[in-house]
Amino acid sequence: MxxxxxxHLGNYLGxxxxxxxxQETYDSFVCIVDYHALTIPYEPAEMPxxxxxxxxxxxxxxxxxxxxxxxxxxxxxAHTELCWLLNTVTPMGDLGRMTQFKEKSDQHKANxxxxxxxxxxxxxxxxxxxxxxxxxxxxxxxxxxxxxREIARKWNARFGEYLVEPKPVLSKTPRVLGLDGKAKMSKSxxxxxxLLETDEQIASKLRGAFTDPQRLRRTDPGRPEVCxxxxxxxxxxxxDQVAEIDEGCRxxxxxxxxxxxxxxTSLGRRLGPIRDKYGALESRPDExxxxxxxxxxxxxxxxxxxxxxxxxxxxxxxxxxx
Numbered sequence: 001m002x003x004x005x006x007x008h009l010g011n012y013l014g015x016x017x018x019x020x021x022x023q024e025t026y027d028s029f030v031c032i033v034d035y036h037a038l039t040i041p042y043e044p045a046e047m048p049x050x051x052x053x054x055x056x057x058x059x060x061x062x063x064x065x066x067x068x069x070x071x072x073x074x075x076x077x078a079h080t081e082l083c084w085l086l087n088t089v090t091p092m093g094d095l096g097r098m099t100q101f102k103e104k105s106d107q108h109k110a111n112x113x114x115x116x117x118x119x120x121x122x123x124x125x126x127x128x129x130x131x132x133x134x135x136x137x138x139x140x141x142x143x144x145x146x147x148x149r150e151i152a153r154k155w156n157a158r159f160g161e162y163l164v165e166p167k168p169v170l171s172k173t174p175r176v177l178g179l180d181g182k183a184k185m186s187k188s189x190x191x192x193x194x195l196l197e198t199d200e201q202i203a204s205k206l207r208g209a210f211t212d213p214q215r216l217r218r219t220d221p222g223r224p225e226v227c228x229x230x231x232x233x234x235x236x237x238x239x240d241q242v243a244e245i246d247e248g249c250r251x252x253x254x255x256x257x258x259x260x261x262x263x264x265t266s267l268g269r270r271l272g273p274i275r276d277k278y279g280a281l282e283s284r285p286d287e288x289x290x291x292x293x294x295x296x297x298x299x300x301x302x303x304x305x306x307x308x309x310x311x312x313x314x315x316x317x318x319x320x321x322x
Contacts, residue, residue, distance in 0.1 A: 001030075002037040003050035007057040008192040009267075010176035010185030012274075013235050018136040018171040020062035028068040029130050029299070030058060032292075035073050035080065035122060039115040040104070052285070055292050057195060060278035071295030073126065078303035082125035083118070085310060089154040090121050090147075099143055124148040129303045131164045139175045140184065142168055159313040172235065181210030181228040196275050199268045206260040212249075215256060222249035222256070229256075229263055236266040 001007075001015060019030055032054050034047060051072055063070055073079055095117055104116055115122075127135055127148055137145055145168045152163040177184060178191025185192045193202055211229055215222045224230040224246045233242050245262060248254035281288055311317030 003054045007195045014138045014176045016061045023067040030070045033073045060274045065291045069295045071299045075296035076299045083122040124151045128163045132166045134169045135166045136169045177228045179209040203264045211256045218255040221252045
């Protein structure tokens, strides 16, 4: 995940929640991808703070350093080296077809840089360095992961079977829409709920949230299947209560205001412990730095082994001598 600002509910439901669950059965790697964050305008002085805050949010959300290697991308130089080597087997046409490149090019017309274009190859390096078998993704990243698999396939065909083709694991909530009910939840679009926002702040935002456009009055029956807030209930509210909300909405026993207040309660139940743990960790910054430093050291060791084999097979480096 990029350290590009405050983490929000979409990040949590679409990614972090899956990471916490998968660490129960996998040797997991979670990377704060600061190199990727350089492709859009940013303030250099703010980057270290954002990296630290993202690490805090991960740990507060349940990422366990005993089971997950948490590290910062720039602490492992092999990411960019492998990216360059993978560039040599990646057709430009494949990168030009990436939906996210087209979207971000539209969003940042004054800064459509090479890094933005080459982003998926660096993403491939992020994964292939560690021989990742599965990658938890949202719907918007499935195309990128398929490209990772294709890059690994092309490299293996040229230099011998070594790189692992990872498989996608869709998150439980693969696409989280914002409070406008139209676009993906995003801080830049202002349609988000911050992971650390108070119940009062969340209630204020939900008052203006988009619901069923055909439900104009409290007495009108609703359609939960078209209401984005009901989708959030499905991820945050106990199943028996979700069924009650569904029936109450369709029969007009409850209104959109009631549904929103119930969602505030569900969000408080889920996010309250995260806010508390975040505050406790924030007062012990050395512990957080120790976790990401240890993660970086482990990753450098794994990456060195991978790169030794990659260089050797490609005929470059100190091991590749006549």
